[in-house]
Amino acid sequence: MLLIKDIRVDPGREQDLAGIASEALDIARSDVKEVKLIRRAVDARHRSGVKYVITLAVSTADDSTVLGTHRGGNVSEYSPTAPPVLPSVRRAPEPAPVVVGAGPAGLFAALTLCRSGAPCILLERGKRVEDRARDVDAMRNGGILSLQSNIQFGEGGAGTFSDGKLHTGIKSPYLFSILRELAENGAPEEILWNSEPHIGTDMLRTTCAGLRKKLLGLGCDIRFGHTLKDISVGGGAVRSLLVCGPETEYELPCRSLIMAPGQSAREVYEMLLNLGVRMHKKPFSVGVRIEHSQRQLDRERYGRSVRMGLPHSSYKVAVHLPGGRSVYSFCVCPGGEVIAAGNEPGGVVTNGMSPYARDGDNINGALLVSVDPWDLPEHPLSGLDFRRSIEEAAYAEGGGGYMAPVQLVGDFLLGRPSTGMGSIKPTYRPGVRPGSVDAVLPAFAAQALREALPLLAKKLSIFACEEAVMTAAETRSSSPVQLERDTDLTCTYAGLRVCGEGSGWAGGIMSSAADGIKCAVSAIKEFTDCD
Ligand SMILES: Cc1cc2nc3c(=O)[nH]c(=O)nc-3n(C[C@H](O)[C@H](O)[C@H](O)COP(=O)(O)OP(=O)(O)OC[C@H]3O[C@@H](n4cnc5c(N)ncnc54)[C@H](O)[C@@H]3O)c2cc1C
Structure with missing residues (x-):
């Protein structure tokens, strides 16, 4: 060929x-x-x-x-690259390895373990995707937050109610195998060749159910509604886990633990810190979601070709300000909606999602300001406190009930709170309240956005639109913490591996999934050594 x-x-x-x-x-x-x-x-x-x-x-x-x-x-x-050969074990290890979290990192770690001949137990605090969707709807329609089942927690992890964008900046030998696995289990075939692959939230749910079926077929013991509470260690190694199941708490013997709890399981990082697991602050970002007209962007991007059946256009913009901060777009969702993505009571968090068709009126994207470790107090988890304070300020400015504060770009630039909306209708549910982004973000972040918007408008004219809507607050684009990993990817204790977005070593669906595979391969090598 x-x-x-x-x-x-x-x-x-x-x-x-x-x-x-x-x-x-x-x-x-x-x-x-x-x-x-x-x-x-x-x-x-x-x-x-x-x-x-x-x-x-x-x-x-x-x-x-x-x-x-x-x-x-x-x-x-034509010589296609062969997928990497994964190691296998001769005897299933006893006790079974445990994976925590059924997001992309945990699912792909579990698949890798099961395929290698080491079937694992997969603990997930949330519900299976079909039941989880009802809880997400209860938030969107009525402002009701379920603490264990929401946009962050449940089967498929944080990216299930998303746009399902699959591009990534990382290089990993596992990327194509991940795409193929997703396509075999319900994702559209086009993710294998599209340069900007995306699944869409509707097809992501089917894909999660497909992956579950695959895992069960490989002998995975999937336990929904089971939360890892604590880890017992002894002799510098993991010994057992304390798990809270739907009815009772129980102890689970464990020598090999792969944790993939995402970046929103705050108490997990507190527990790991108390155990003495080494970790430090890392750079992250905070900001708003900004909504523009999809039609206007398509016209700007495609000109006369706009009617040629092209996919809805997207954007990626960034500016570096003289003071050293960066302001950049992130996780842009063409034809999508802004969603309530919090998991803590009394906090408003925004994010974006789109269906496969991306056929909504608005395009939304995070508009973020970089936060450096030296902006925050010394404590390794100070970034979690920092973003929680912003989420609580957004809740207060939204007026409660998980309503989000919104402000028109024109008002924001003039420094006056908004009192109503213009031609672009905000999509955030359960609802919005016109107000002020300055009341939510720290002064340095609001100032950086104010400086950046006119500069972004020079790069992409939709950013000049004064009726564009800013919805606060976007705080969960990446983890503010990074766990320290040894060369065998263990964290402080033998048998303890932390992977995915929450570990601070990955971000996004693809890189988290690849990190999950990497940690599983490293654990399998350990079993092979013991064979
Ligand atoms: C709304 C939204 C839209 C997004 N859109 C995109 C996108 O289009 N493209 C993209 O690449 N990325 C997107 N992301 C980011 C992406 O979802 C994450 O980077 C990715 O899901 C991280 O994977 P993970 O497996 O590391 O963690 P997560 O997906 O966060 O999964 C962690 C899982 O662990 C479970 N868990 C946590 N604590 C425990 C415990 N103690 N016991 C048991 N289980 C536990 C949680 O319930 C959760 O299911 C989006 C995120 C959100 C919130």
């Missing part, structure tokens, strides 16, 4: 893969025997019009002759 890279085609032609291949290789269409889409991206940078940029794997009637004709250009032999 041959690989043809970066073929530029007009929108409307992207489905005709055989035609594109025959044209690119200058051969008859009948000589194209098989075509596989490897990658597709949208290039909207040029005034001449929007193009798809496509990479194909093609089998022709005579590959070597075709390759000879095109050698040196964008055609080469």
